[in-house]
Amino acid sequence: MLFRRVSRSDPEKVFVVVKNSYSTASLANGYVVEWDASADADGVGVTLPSTACMTTGLGVSVAGVAAETIAHNTYGLVQVYGYHSAVRVRACTSDDVIVAHTGLRPALAGGFCAEGHDPNGTLNYRTMGFALAAYSSWTTTTMAAFIKAL
Numbered sequence: 001m002l003f004r005r006v007s008r009s010d011p012e013k014v015f016v017v018v019k020n021s022y023s024t025a026s027l028a029n030g031y032v033v034e035w036d037a038s039a040d041a042d043g044v045g046v047t048l049p050s051t052a053c054m055t056t057g058l059g060v061s062v063a064g065v066a067a068e069t070i071a072h073n074t075y076g077l078v079q080v081y082g083y084h085s086a087v088r089v090r091a092c093t094s095d096d097v098i099v100a101h102t103g104l105r106p107a108l109a110g111g112f113c114a115e116g117h118d119p120n121g122t123l124n125y126r127t128m129g130f131a132l133a134a135y136s137s138w139t140t141t142t143m144a145a146f147i148k149a150l
Contacts, residue, residue, distance in 0.1 A: 002077070013082030014150070018063060020070040021045035027070040030086040030142050031112035032128070033078060034061045046078060049106035062106050062128045064149040080149045086142040088113040089135055097136040103127035104145060113140055 002015040020027050021036045027046070036045035046063045065084050070076030090107065091097045096116040098104070103117035105125040117127055132144040 011083045013084075014080050015067055015077040016064065016080055017044070017075055018046045018070070018078045019044045019075050020047075020072055022047040022072065024072050026072060027066040027076070027112070028088075029066055029068055030084070030088040031066040032088065032106050032114050033063045033066060033112065034106065035063045037061060044075075048112060060126050062126065062149050064128075065145075065147050066112075079147050081147055083132075083144070084129075084147050085144050087129070087145040087147070088140055089115065089131070089143050089145070090138055090140045091116060091136045098131045098134055098143070100131055100134050102131060104129050104131055111140070114145070 006012055021040045027033060032049060033046040034049040036047040039045065039047070049062065064078040064080040065087050067077040067079045089098055089104070090113050098116040104114040105117045105128060107113050107115050114128065117125055128149045129145050129147040132146060135141060135143055
């Protein structure tokens, strides 16, 4: 783990070094990723959050948010804690709209993004962080969030 040096003007951030094991695509800054438990399963590979990550695992395999562009089969940084200014998000349904100061979870329908955490839902999804703004569109955008994917 890499811990950013503490200063008054810049909040703390924690990163892990990972390998992009997602087929052939690069990961971009702000992409939500999960630990790769099928292709690599080596504790360093990350990939696109799977449907199983959310339906069976309820989001427990989320690795964090890419902090830089990471080409296929190369190593880079994923942020696991702290403020991130450009997390990729979307609202999946009217129940999943993103409200400021509410939890985020990986997208249910796949995609390198986060969605709102339905507070009235019957499933107890693991929250990977919380939104610092509101968003209610299916179209993917980036927004500020506080990541807690440790």
